[in-house]
Amino acid sequence: MSSAPAKLTATERFLRTCRGEAVDRxxxxxxxxxxxxxxxxxxxxKGVTFLEMCRDVDRAVEVSLQPIDLVGSEAVIxxxxxxTPIPAMGVDLDFAxxxxxxxxxxxxxxxxxxxxxxPRESVPFVFEILKTLRRELEGRQxxxxxxxxxxFTLAAYMVEGSGSKDFAHVKRMMYREPEILNALLxxxxxxxxxxxNAQIEAGAQAVQxxxxxxxxxxxxxxxxxxxxxxxxxxxRVNRDQAPLILYINNGAHLLDDSVESGVDVLSLDWxxxxxxxxxxxxxxxxxxxxxxxxxxxxxxxxIAAMVRDLARDAxxxxxxxxxxxxxxxxxxxxxxxxxFTEAVRSL
Numbered sequence: 001m002s003s004a005p006a007k008l009t010a011t012e013r014f015l016r017t018c019r020g021e022a023v024d025r026x027x028x029x030x031x032x033x034x035x036x037x038x039x040x041x042x043x044x045x046k047g048v049t050f051l052e053m054c055r056d057v058d059r060a061v062e063v064s065l066q067p068i069d070l071v072g073s074e075a076v077i078x079x080x081x082x083x084t085p086i087p088a089m090g091v092d093l094d095f096a097x098x099x100x101x102x103x104x105x106x107x108x109x110x111x112x113x114x115x116x117x118x119p120r121e122s123v124p125f126v127f128e129i130l131k132t133l134r135r136e137l138e139g140r141q142x143x144x145x146x147x148x149x150x151x152f153t154l155a156a157y158m159v160e161g162s163g164s165k166d167f168a169h170v171k172r173m174m175y176r177e178p179e180i181l182n183a184l185l186x187x188x189x190x191x192x193x194x195x196x197n198a199q200i201e202a203g204a205q206a207v208q209x210x211x212x213x214x215x216x217x218x219x220x221x222x223x224x225x226x227x228x229x230x231x232x233x234x235x236r237v238n239r240d241q242a243p244l245i246l247y248i249n250n251g252a253h254l255l256d257d258s259v260e261s262g263v264d265v266l267s268l269d270w271x272x273x274x275x276x277x278x279x280x281x282x283x284x285x286x287x288x289x290x291x292x293x294x295x296x297x298x299x300x301x302x303i304a305a306m307v308r309d310l311a312r313d314a315x316x317x318x319x320x321x322x323x324x325x326x327x328x329x330x331x332x333x334x335x336x337x338x339x340f341t342e343a344v345r346s347l
Contacts (some may be wrong), residue, residue: 014019
């Protein structure tokens with residue numbers, strides 16, 4: 001591997017890392033970095049619902065940019081929700097605070113009626129947000145990330161009707177009515193590919209798939225129901241223009257199989273042994289993660305020590321993006337987030 005150029009912008013550092021090219025140090029950003037713990041986010045959010053916030057270009061741009069100056073993040077991920085494109089499929093959806101469907105999707109007839117919308121027409125505000133953010137970030141040379149919910153996670157919510165601890169309805173459907181679930185996953189995969197490619201066209205320089213609930217599955221179930229969808233997305237998304245990152249929550253037992261997804265970067269849940277992942281798979285795929293978000297409540301010197309441990313453990317990998325192993329928790333001390341980004345920048 002060639003040595004890194006002496007001076008890298010945040011965008012160059014991030015994209016080179018995702019592609020397994022030499023860099024001076026790891027880039028750093030955080031999942032759920034805009035919102036929850038930031039007083040400035042809560043100020044912007046005042047007086048509007050979550051859905052209104054997602055559709056308000058000016059507000060979404062403002063809170064997307066906040067983590068650069070407030071906590072030292074080196075990448076911006078657009079403020080949005082994984083369920084943003086779903087109402088246009090013909091689903092009556094609200095947030096309370098998580099997604100709640102007026103009518104869960106549990107029959108072949110309901111799946112047949114679901115549309116695969118043209119994202120530029122159905123959620124034009126998403127692409128206006130991305131275009132605006134890209135213009136804002138151009139002079140600062142900070143990379144812009146887009147994202148989408150993974151087909152299985154979206155299906156889990158849609159079949160269940162809301163969040164759940166065990167998503168019993170979707171797991172029952174896997175074994176009792178597999179043809180219905182397959183048809184739903186096919187439509188959601190098609191939707192995800194179109195949505196991600198439209199984001200890249202609008203200016204996203206990398207995109208991440210969030211599979212929040214795939215960790216509910218056994219390795220065999222993952223291989224049957226989820227991996228083929230991850231692979232299809234990896235094959236069809238314009239990765240020559242934007243690297244693709246995959247995050248599976250609670251997915252330590254799925255690590256070996258998820259490497260087969262074909263993505264550029266695996267974002268690891270905090271339960272994964274980073275050193276083991278880097279040693280066994282780090283030459284096939286770049287890694288991202290995976291500090292336990294709870295650690296951000298620790299004193300700065302403890303956070304810095306754990307950042308050094310993460311960098312050491314990730315060293316065998318061809319690329320490493322410093323991040324959390326899940327999103328920032330409500331009540332996370334802002335100074336803990338700053339200590340995390342500062343520790344990475346000082347590596």
